[in-house]
Amino acid sequence: MRSLAIMLSCCVATLFAASAPAQPRETEPPNPLIRKIADEISAKRIEANIRKLAGFGTRNTLSDTKSDTRGIGAARRWIKSELDTCAKETGGRLQVAFDEHLAPVSRRIPQPTPIVNVVATLPGAQAQSKDRIYVVSGHYDSMPSSPTDPEMDAPGANDDASGTAAVMELACVMSKHEFDATLVFMAVAGEEQGLIGARFWAERAKKEGRNIAGMITNDIIGNTKGFDGTVVKNRVRIFAEGVPAVNPLPDDIVAALRTGGENDLPTRQLARFIKSAAERHVAGMQVDLIYRRDRYLRGGDHIPFLESGYPAVRFTEPNENWRHQHQNVRVEDGVQLGDLPEFVDFEYTANVARVNAAALAALALGPAAPQQVEMENLRLENNTTLRWKANSEPDIAGYRIVWRETTSAFWQWSQDVGNMTRETIVGKSKDNFQFGVQAYDKHGNHSVVAYPKPYNPGRP
Ligand SMILES: [Zn+2]
Structure with a gap:
């Protein structure tokens, strides 16, 4: 049991360490x-x-x-x-x-x-x-x-x-x-x-x-x-x-x-x-x-x-x-x-x-939470791709994808993806984490997180 636990914790650590651009949450400075x-x-x-x-x-x-x-x-x-x-x-x-x-x-x-x-x-x-x-x-x-x-x-x-x-x-x-x-x-x-x-x-x-x-x-x-x-x-x-x-x-x-x-x-x-x-x-x-x-x-x-x-x-x-x-x-x-x-x-x-x-x-x-946030659900895969509608505020600077373990109460990791409306987080399976998307503006204000709906036009 013990070696299994060590093995698991080692693999989990490797999994997280692989996401170089991801940041732990709560690092934002106060406004x-x-x-x-x-x-x-x-x-x-x-x-x-x-x-x-x-x-x-x-x-x-x-x-x-x-x-x-x-x-x-x-x-x-x-x-x-x-x-x-x-x-x-x-x-x-x-x-x-x-x-x-x-x-x-x-x-x-x-x-x-x-x-x-x-x-x-x-x-x-x-x-x-x-x-x-x-x-x-x-x-x-x-x-x-x-x-x-x-x-x-x-x-x-x-x-x-x-x-x-x-x-x-x-x-x-x-x-x-x-x-x-x-x-x-x-x-x-x-x-x-x-x-x-x-x-x-x-x-x-x-x-x-x-x-x-x-x-x-x-x-x-x-x-x-x-x-x-x-x-x-x-x-x-x-x-x-x-x-x-x-x-x-x-x-x-x-x-x-x-x-x-x-x-x-x-x-x-x-x-x-x-x-x-x-x-x-x-x-x-x-x-x-x-x-x-x-x-x-x-x-x-x-x-x-x-x-x-x-x-x-x-x-x-x-x-x-x-x-x-x-x-x-x-x-x-x-x-x-x-x-x-x-x-x-x-x-x-x-x-x-x-x-x-x-x-x-x-x-x-801050800006509104992004609308029409969707999780692409097109094939079996270990990557996670999210898409959303662009916010309408003139001072929008970009979007942030956040995720956490399914049993965690709070967001644990995040990745700023710039001013786009679709992004893939490689090597993080949507089966294993909760994901969400936030908008942020030029002044560093963030929106509330929006939870994605599955997106698969072939399987409504
Ligand atoms: Zn009362």
């Missing part, structure tokens, strides 16, 4: 502009915004909308006015609006209730990219122990003033800069009533055929001390579904499953990209991929986007403390319960916002 954007995120402003949001007493979706100091109406008018102030500084490039609809009666909606998202849009500056949209959200509604109690205090400092404050900060910081693609910053309502605000937006986007190339929700990103007392300040979880939990599965996904692509669908590609961009630009933060739609018994605003066919992920702190989520504020057996600002680590929330900033900037500065 100074993305570093700068992440550095501009302020923990002080995030703290002030979380405290202000908690100060509305409750932001329950069913709570008062008339008062200027208490309830969800006051909260959303304040969020919009803050974003309007930031928009003014951009000369109107950041466009802020209420996005309102009436939710009919449902399990947690006892009477028809207006659901109002606050949406800030930063249109992309490149003609070929402005229809490519990245959405980042937090939910500004909150709940006490009962989701349908509109009167009880529900400060929701962590769930989800933390995500809302992060999104507000991202909107204000990122709108000072220009990106190729469009960024949409959303503070949504109705999350605790059943993901209603996000679902409304996602389903309308699908109906209108909008190209949501990626969606990130930030929900519960502020606590660093877990239920068991464990403190973790340098990690954040990103929940990323593999095969979409939709029935029936779209044909292109079934086709990808036939070639072992269950870990290479768009949401996992997005999550890999986010981890890579974030860890390259935010010192001391680790992004932990969780191969799961969400935590057990919980859900979030990325789910309606997933169900509308868009790649979408969720950020959440690594160690949750349920004493400070969905709890009436009270002391029980000497223990303070309730989602209060004193249990939020503002520096940590700012670091998660920096992770978002780095990921969103890298996505929106």
